[in-house]
Amino acid sequence: MRAGIPQGGKMSPILYSLYVNDIPKTHKTLLGMYADDTALLAKNKNHKYTAAALNQHLAKLNDWFLKWKIALDVTKIEAVYFAKGRRKHKPIVKIKNQTITWSQQAK
Secondary structure, eight states, X not given: OOOSOOTXXXXXXXXXXXXXXTOXXXXXXXXXXXXXEEEEEOOOSSHHHHXXXXXXXXXXXXXXXXXXXXXXXXXXXXXXXXXXXXXXXXOOXXXXXXXXXXXXXXX
């Protein structure tokens, strides 16, 4: 049996909303969704705690994607880092054992 929502169908936005209704959330991160794009936000004065919160939520999301047979293209995932001043070492954030690339801007 195939999983997914037909692209471009009249009912697709409503079906997709129902499909992702139980997407995992945490109290340490914010989750924003628009159409089929998802943004995950975390903040903390210590970038290690920020990375830990993101990694924990990404692990939960990955389990949820597997449960609902949602394909995840890791090559399309980007991270944007906002901080006062420049950071030479950005924290490591991973999903599916792959490090997410840091970008200058969100697309």
